[in-house]
Amino acid sequence: MxxxxxxxxxxxxxxxxxxxxxxxxxxxxxxxxxxxxxxxVQLPSVPDRVDRVEGVLADFWSGSAPRxxxxxxxxxxxxxxxxxxxxxxxxxxxxxxxxxxxxxxxxxxxxxxxxxxxxxxxxxxxxxxxxxxxxxxxxxxxxxxxxPASRSRGEWFDRNVRGPLAALLLGRTAELDRGMVARYRRGGLYHLLVVSGLHVALAAGLVLGGLRRARVAGKRRDAILLVSVFLFVLVGGANPPAVRAGIVIGIFLAARLFERPIPAAQALGLSALALFVADPRQVYSIGTVLTFA
Structure with a gap:
């Protein structure tokens, strides 16, 4: 029965x-x-039509002028x-x-x-x-x-300091130098320049290490860590890789706060369900497949 x-x-x-x-x-x-x-379908069907679209650039440019x-x-x-x-x-x-x-x-x-x-x-x-x-x-x-375009403090500062910091801390990859992006992509290290799941895990590890040194434990530690991860993902631009990692860590910590601890594999599965419910298009993302496969 x-x-x-x-x-x-x-x-x-x-x-x-x-x-x-x-x-x-x-x-x-x-x-x-x-x-x-x-x-x-409301656009007029004329050969010399000119359309205006507004949105956000989702990737770096490929090729060069005039193509x-x-x-x-x-x-x-x-x-x-x-x-x-x-x-x-x-x-x-x-x-x-x-x-x-x-x-x-x-x-x-x-x-x-x-x-x-x-x-x-x-x-x-x-x-x-x-x-x-x-x-x-x-x-x-x-x-x-x-x-408006950001102010410049010199070519060297913008290329080697401002660009990487803006990408890592604020998720603004538009500040990155094109040559740096190309070199990191050829070396397979481009994910180090933008906020991704790796950076979320590193940030969570740093906060956890600081809390341990401060002798903060129990639910208070988990709550502070959960808020820290949420703020890091939000300030970093909420890129899909960072959001996926943040959801996994968030579900794991939330379960501990409610005294319902779950294994890491179960937290991974629940995070996948939460992500697909919030954004069904992620099912077709290769990054999502690599994260949860």
């Missing part, structure tokens, strides 16, 4: 999380896809003089002689003017089929950063 109840309880839990997954998938993917598509390529996390689209929500991924192809990284780079909020089209073909046959539409935009140097 007791074994039957346990099986029934497991089935109920499984059905519950399946229902939650479908609901969150619809909210996080289908609703955004519908909003973006409704805005896109620079990038990725935009779009937020809104202007149609007939009015702004409409446009939560979509847009591949950028920028022409012109001026290097685009001088105007804006990863993490900057930008306004773009060009021709917006639907991306019908995958980049390669190895790409995963995504359940949402991606777009492409041809831009002819009409790239404007909507936030």
């Amino acid at each position: 007791r074994g039957r109840r346990r099986r029934t309880a497991r089935q109920v839990v499984l059905l519950f999380w399946t229902a939650v997954g479908f609901c969150e998938g619809r909210r996080g993917i289908a609703v955004s896809e519908t909003a973006a598509w409704n805005a896109f 620079a390529r990038g990725l935009l996390r779009a937020e809104r689209l202007q149609v007939a003089g009015r702004w409409h929500p446009f939560p979509a991924e847009v591949f950028l192809f920028v022409s012109g002689t001026l290097p685009v990284e001088r105007r804006a780079d990863r993490g900057d909020r930008v306004s773009l003017v060009g021709r917006l089209k639907r991306e019908d073909l995958p980049a390669s046959s190895r790409d995963v089929a995504l359940p949402w539409t991606r777009y492409r935009m041809s831009v002819k140097s009409a790239l404007h950063r909507t936030l």
Whole structure:
């Protein structure tokens, strides 16, 4: 009798999380896809159409002028003089002689003017089929950063001090020197320059070491450590890798605070569920697969 109840309880839990997954998938993917598509189909079908999109650059530029390529996390689209929500991924192809990284780079909020089209073909046959539409935009140097540029204190300071500190402490990778980024990428060490799961774990270890030296223990230690991790992830820009590590540590510490300690593997599984519920698109992220696989 007791074994039957346990099986029934497991089935109920499984059905519950399946229902939650479908609901969150619809909210996080289908609703955004519908909003973006409704805005896109309102654009006039004329050959000389010029579109305006605003959003945040989601990656560094690849290539160089006059054929620079990038990725935009779009937020809104202007149609007939009015702004409409446009939560979509847009591949950028920028022409012109001026290097685009001088105007804006990863993490900057930008306004773009060009021709917006639907991306019908995958980049390669190895790409995963995504359940949402991606777009492409041809831009002819009409790239404007909507936030003011930071002040400079000299080329050496900006390249070797300001850029790495802004990336590590604030998650602003736009401050990084392009040459430094290229060298670290070739060496497979690019993750050291931006706030990631490694930095969250190191920060948590430093705080834990300080608390032990201060002889803080028990629930007070766990609470301080939990708040410290939360603030570090938030101040660091809440990058997806840092968020994943923060959720794992947070669930593990929260279980100890409520006197319901769980193994590390169970904390990892619960964090994956929490992440997928909050952002279903993470299921298709290679970084998420490498974290939880």
